[in-house]
Structures are given as C-alpha cells and as structure tokens.
Amino acid sequence: MQKYIPKMYKKNIFDVNYEKLKKNGIKCILFDLDNTLLTVNSNKIDKKIGNFINKLKKDFSIYVISNNSNKKRLEIVTNTLDIPYIYFALKPLSFGFKKIIKKYGYKPNEMCIIGDQIITDVLGGNRIGIFTILIEPLESKELKITSINRFLERKIIQKMENLGKFKKGVFYE
Ligand SMILES: [Mg+2]
16 A cells, blocks of 8 residues: 555645755656646646746756657647656556656656656656655546546545545645
8 A cells, every 4th residue: 555655745736845855855856747737638838837847947857757648749748848758658667767767867766756646656656766746636637548547546545544544635745
C-alpha cells in the first residue's frame, strides 16, 4: 500500500510547497499533462498556469511526462511552454522516468513528479524512488483509459482510508 501514498498532496500545482522541494534538494520537476497542466479537451495551456511554470524554471528543470500517445498534442502544448516532454510514457512503468534520468543525468532523489493520478503518477514515481506529489484533477472530464484507472484508484483510496494512511481532500506536505 505504501507505494500508492504520495509524499505530498495538494489541491493544485499552485499550492505545492516548492520552497520545501528546493530545500530537500529537488532540481527537476516532472509534470503530468492531462488534468494536471491542461484539461483533456484543450490544446492550450491556461495563461496563469503558463506564467507559473515559467517562474518555476528559475529554480527547477521542468519536463512533461505524459501517458498520452498523441505526440502532436504534446508538441503543441510543450512548445508554448518551451519544455521537453516524454509522450506515451506508460506510467507507472519506469520507462519514461528512466529516459529522463539517462538523458539529463539526475539522481532519483533530485527529482519529483506532480500529477493527478495515484495509479500512474504516484505509483510510477514511488517505484523509481522519486518524490511524489498528488494534486486534484483540473476537471472531472477524463480520457477513457483514465476512467478505468479512476475505478481502481477509488478502491485503493478506500483501502488507504481504512488503514488511516490517506484521506481524499485532506492535503499535506
Ligand atoms: Mg493526468
């Protein structure tokens, strides 16, 4: 069960304690795309989110790691932010994470992932030993594959809640 528990849990990307990340030696932030930076039906990053990401670039190297297989979409989105991306990352598998580690030379303890799904973002990050941050999805509309994940996620959350290890909506850092 431990591998499903995020190290930090916040409502959105703005609420994440980036000072704490910096203090803990985090140099590289991997952002999930769908429902973390962008709603599912949009190709355009919200201005507020875009500006915020640009500010974060002063302190961190930023990457997008998405399970979305639509390369064109990833390109359009990340081009506006001018950040590198991994698409079709197959989270929670380690493939995409390893690609970034290999290419940019970070150690796992210098990295974190911010995403809206326990089954992909948190589990994948915990497996590879990077700091994991769960946020609430931007909206309830999801990709088809995600609704299957959510079904499993609800079961996992229920289990974690029963064990007193996690509670939906109770944020912490
Ligand atoms: Mg997502």
